[in-house]
Amino acid sequence: LLRSHPQLCALSHGRNSRAGDSGSESWSLLSSWGIGKADTCSVWFSLSLLTLLPCPLLSWKAPHYILGMSEARHDRVRRKYHVLVEGEGIPPPIKSFKEMKFPAAILRGLKKKGIQQPTPIQIQGIPTILSGRDMIGIAFTGSGKTLVFTLPVIMFCLEQEKRLPFSKREGPYGLIICPSRELARQTHGILEYYCRLLHEDSLPLLRCALCIGGMSVKEQMETIKHGVHMMVATPGRLMDLLQKKMVSLDICRYLALDEADRMIDMGFEGDIRTIFSYFKGQRQTLLFSATMPKKIQNFAKSALVKPITINVGRAGAASLDVIQEVEYVKEEAKMVYLLECLQKTPPPVLIFAEKKADVDAIHEYLLLKGVEAVAIHGGKDQEERTKAIEAFRDGKKDVLVATDVASKGLDFPAIQHVINYDMPEEIENYVHRIGRTGRSGNTGIATTFINKACDESVLMDLKALLLEAKQKVPPVLQVLHCGDETMLDIGGEGRGCAFCGGLGHRITDCPKLEAMQTKQVSNIGRKDYLAHSSMDF
Template sequence: MKVSFGVIQAITRGLSSEGLVWVDKGGLELQGCLIMIPKRILEKESKDESSDDNDYVPYVPLKQRKKMQLQEIEKKLGRASALKEEELQRESTNEESSDHQEAEQEEGQEEKDEGPKAHISLLDQHSELKKKAEARKETAREKLLKEEERILESVAEKKALMGVAELAKGIQYEDPIKTGWRPPRYIRSMPEATLEKVRKKYHILVEGEELPPPIKTFKEMKFPKSILHGLKKKGIVNPTPIQIQGLPTVLQGRDMIGIAFTGSGKTLVFTLPIVMFSLEQEKRLPFVKGEGPYGLIICPSRELARQTHEILLFLCQCLASDGFPEIKCGLCIGGVPMKEQLNAIKRGIHIVVATPGRLMLMLNKKMITLDVCRFLAMDEADRLIDLGFEEDIRTIFSYFKGQRQTLLFSATMPKKIQNFARSALVKPVTVNVGRAGAASLDIKQEVEYVKQEAKMVYILECLQKTAPPVLIFAEKKQDVDAIHEYLLLKGVDAVAIHGGKDQEERTRSVSQFKNGEKDVLVATDVASKGLDFPEIQHVINYDMPEDIENYVHRIGRTGRCGKTGVATTFINKGVDESILLDLKHLLIEAKQLVPPFLANMQSDSEKYLNIGGEVGCSYCGGLGHRIADCPKLEAIQTKQAQSIGRRDYLAHSSADY
């Protein structure tokens, strides 16, 4: 074994090194003398030699070396920061830890709790774990509710639904309008607990201050005998739940939001009082030429306005037949010559039923004034406010010269619309019979999967389910015309209406269908809101509407006034999933048969559909999603984003040419 010169020199310092040739394990032969070298030194030297000879260190690239250096620095910094964190934790022992640290502590505690405990039974352990899981679930719900409140606030209208003059002058009405009507004394003396039992019996939910009492008969509401006889001729003997609470509320002069399912008699709640108030004004001081109206009713469609006008004429005729003064009613809708409407107004008028477009035109041209108008009712109010008529309604409010009694009615009234509408009301009373947007339980809803190309043929098969009359709804005007033509070719007596037809043809078609001259009416959604066809037994949805509210209005044309009806809806892969989920939960709520292809549909947000006392979406009223996933809200926001700057561009380009 060879030993390096440095080792020997270190050992034999001060001695001559001549004759140094070999060494063994025990020592070193030098000039005839044996010098002993410690074994540990020899082992170290041999180890160094072996590492020099055998260990090969590979080449490390510069990039990797820098990375290794950074890792070393991070480790050192990590140790330093860990020490600092420990010191900060010691200093802030009394402060609250972050949500993430709390979650980690809870998870760690759960892991401990899940272990075997001799002194705690498994049942107690299970209940304890269940409580902790529910607590964490509540936290998630609270976060979701806060997020939904933020979304609802961001889309809520900041501008109150009031007239320009009222907003500019800061006019605020504190007290409702006073009327001469009072409930019978024995009803006024009833304790609140008794009145609450009546509301509970008829499933009436009421919100507001100083609630008027519910009254169960028309006679106790002090209507004239001629009105009672007229209602009896129409088959109306006892008031419906919305009328039991709604009529006393309106007669007492209170502002009201009325929500009830389709076919529940909402129209009488505002037509009967407006006729009585007009009669009272006429008896006090007769209306002269050019004066009026005293009451105004606004409807979203011409057909609904015409139907409401016919009901008012019937009630006024009942009064006139019993010797009461004549109450004049006018109809202001598009598609009809304005001359006839102007002639009726110039003679002096008590009540006007109008659509927003024609009313705005007549107000702008000063053909009609609202100086003495003190009664405003909006039928299908959510449609009026939500679908483009909002600015028109706000402008119409500006033409009133004093305080008015305002009534809003609809079958679907989402929270967004209710909150917005309350800005125009004075101490409003909200009367709700059933959930806003719920379908009538008297309707049997059937949902069938039909391919797009098979729909037209399948309509004939569906017509065999019930006897006529039958109402068929389609989303597009072209589909309405195609279905109408197909049915006529097959020998079915059918008529059709949509926005593209002139008013005379629309009126004639509706009249023929109502009178039983035609068996089938094919229509778009213009016939879905408010129209009363009492004998309809079957409604067919050729396609699923894009909005679940429209579906509720469509099927509500049957099963009215306590009668039963059938609604058949065609769906296929072309229908949006969110609408199908809304439909699924609407069927479950109405205790209808849910087809398997709908029952198997699931969404991520279904576990949060009923939280905070609010079911489904607070924006559109759909049951299959929350406001964070609302397709209607998303579509409106997209439309608004697309229209930014477009009007200015179009105005500029038109000015150039």
């Protein structure tokens, strides 16, 4: 060691001189950028942050024996469950909740709910999210999308709480945004259920806040003051709380947008982009949608980083577990025929109508005929809507009459029959409506009334949807000519409308695009004072 000491000193001196040279090079480079020595500390700090940013939210890894399996095996599993994936470095699909490494309390909770095996979207979606990747999830309604983003956020928050307990006014760490109050309340209930089971199993208590319109802000703030791990919110109320600095997203690292297509359609795109600006650090972003029109694709490109797209069935396709029956009924005969349709299946039954006035009229008529019915629409206050949904879900009422406010993701597992009193103006809404039945592998019936008042382009989309799902097409729709060039071949791409995803027309004849352009033209030169009127306070 003594003999080699001079050589070691010389080697050390050489390294120091090279470090000095590189240091002087760095100084000259910073000077050329116009950065003085006083600013240098902040520059080095910023550069060091860049190297620290890419980090997963969870220390989760798939089981070694699954990671060791070949890519050919993973592809076989995806083909078996009809799962299409796009992206780089896709995590392997996992076919059981136990292999996903969920705690025993969550596994017991799933079993209690009758959930034995993950659905196709869960097989690929949950491992993707647990791996820390941004994701776009496209699946027909009733496919189990909600568990795909609720179970991982619970795991993320549980690990954070174990590392360092949340203090007062801290959080949320995970944020879920929903288009309607009812869907937000339902999602919050699912989170509370699994958090309670974990706490009963001697694990830390995870707190979840619900921030929606129609509820007292004071009541919501009481929960937030104690520190929250997760928050479920509607865009309007969340914007209000962020602007008033009552909620902070400084430590939020997980964002899930449920029913994103509905939120964009409702005019919340600007609000959601504003919410993005309140995030201080790197976040994992998840976007879930039953349909994927062009507008949503563009939004996803700008909001997500190298996302993995998981598609179970064509975006905008109807569930194959729903038997679709389309019947021509004159306007004046609808109410009487409605009673006849109610006899097809035992309760509970869900009836959709486009207008609030129609919902009230149907509700009143059913009550007069002795049917146990409740009604919800945007004109009713929050307490009334909540009580109606709870009574229907608990089996105290047999029929729920609603506008499309109840079509956005609400889960009523026992529903065997959905009746569309009228055909919605957009085919996307039709897909959401009939998706309330035939959920989680069960079979359901959807009856739709059509007549001369229906828009022809929507009827052509409906015809194409029925053909795609191999359903019976009524004579009144058979006479409509869609043209081979507009129809989407099963498994084909690039056909139908590129804007709204409808199969029965091209983008040149898209009624939705035309309506949007007309609205934009009418607003030219006029200040939009009602820009935030859609906010769900």
